[in-house]
Amino acid sequence: MEHLLDIKNLSVEFALRSGNVRAVRDVSLSLGKGERLGLVGESGAGKSVLGFSIINLISKPGFISGGEVIFQGDDISKYPYEKMRRIRGNRISMIFQDPMMTLNPVLTVGTQMKETLRAHMNISDKEATAICIDKLKKVYIPSPEKRLEQYPHEFSGGMRQRIVVAISLLTNPNLIIADEPTTALDVTIQAEIMDLLLELCETENMGLMLITHDLAVVSEVTQRIAVLYAGRVVEVGPTRRIIENPQHPYTQGLIKALPQSAHGNRLNQIPGMMPSLQDMPEGCPFCPRCEHRKDRCATQTPPLRPTEAGGFVACFMEGACNE
């Protein structure tokens, strides 16, 4: 499959007073054209930072300290601001968690949509309006002509998120990065938005990078999953395989922690907490919490290597602890 996005050994650091902290460590990932990848991990694992680093918009004091982000053949991590600006929102768009916050409260939806188009294309107001209406129809907003004149507060939460999706679709991007797009919405709307994203990705042949901590959402939508832990990819593989046969003890823990349908069972929980980025243990970062740790886990960092089950895993045990 032709690669749309290739992240090679990407590291992101934050320059703090107490020294540099690495939030993303040596991450390599790739995304094919029209492929849907889920980025999973607990809070603070570096999922969002990774997402932002793709479009080179990490806010200070963060910076990309190494590696490459190759998008359609070009290393965009080294693009100057102005050149990067033309890619953002044009070939790569991003969707955020809270639709209440991402729309400007004092501008009409139409103004904000047209503005995006105008920033990237040289088109007349009429053409822009036509494109906006077309995209709003795609996300199933009824009577889009009227809706363009309205302000964000006149929409419900689910509708607002659909408008955000419509905005991200405006320029027919090749890749959409969705950073927990459904966390702020209720469950029925969540399903609606995810279905919509899935459908759009399929019809428009767009790549999707879905950043979330919700395994249920990821398993429905994505084709592959990458599990992040403490800024490192610990497991990558096809979605079904990861859900049914997780190899890394952390992934196993995550899946066990999902509420099961059986009644009366206590919810499983991974003991301990993710290590602080400032105080990373030597060796495998998951080692202090791992049930199956061996002596060498504490001193050596396991590399990411292919597994028999398909995909890659960064663990010395390599599924041997599955039983």
Added chain:
Amino acid sequence: MRSKWQRFKESYFLYSFLRDPIAYISFGILLVLVVSAFGAPIIAPHDPYNPTTIDIMDAEMPPAWYDGGSTEFLLGTDAQGRDMLSTMLYGMRVSIIIGLGAVALQAVIGIVVGLLSGYVRKLDNILMRIADVQLSFSTYMVAIFIGAIFQTVFGVGNYAKVAIPLLIIIIGLAEWPQYARTIRANVLAERKKEYVEAARIIGLSKKRIMWRHILPNTLSPILVISTVQVANAIMSEAALSFLGLGMPVTRPSLGSLITAGFEYIFSGAWWITIFPGIILVALILVINLLGDWLRDYLNPKLYKG
């Protein structure tokens, strides 16, 4: 589609305005004052700018209801025989024009500086230090300084012609830092919000984000500070005129009328000072009360017990 007027009639703005007696009474008084000030050439019984209509023999006539008063000069006359009522109306017009003009200038400088220093972090330090330096001078000191220089450069005769724009520039330049600081503080709060991040992500330029996205969101504090600053500017102008550095006596503002009358107050001609004084106080009071109401209206988090 409902018309604009209909929507306005049903708006919460109008509702909360009509519910607050202080707001609508202040607005009523302000309206009367502003309309009569700008309608001065039509409603004023005399033209104080035309020396041929002034008779020095009419000087220092008391208001009409006093002994020696004449119904021709309802509120009496000043030391030069000008009708107080007409002079005050014209003077109020001058005061309001200077107030609005100075605030417009302050707003332009303040918005540009505030936006730049709030959004472009590199400029923040230098711009705010300039504002601090400006603030450490007293308004009056700056004004006295510039005013004195201009009076010597243009000569007292020509000074009368340039006095209004000059005062606008002086007061505008002296008080822009308040504006800039308010806007900077608001921009700092707004730029952290997600819609700004989203705007960056859809690839908008910095200039567009500043003007189209952040500025409209800081409009309500701008509106409030503007009303307060109009009152301040009118007061500054009155104070400068009182010191003899504002409007010349031939084209008096409220402030210069008060000064002019001050010399006669002990000889019994109290009306030359008191009437412009009352009008000045009323004007500033209603503007400030309206500003207060506007602030409360625009900030629903602020409840008054």
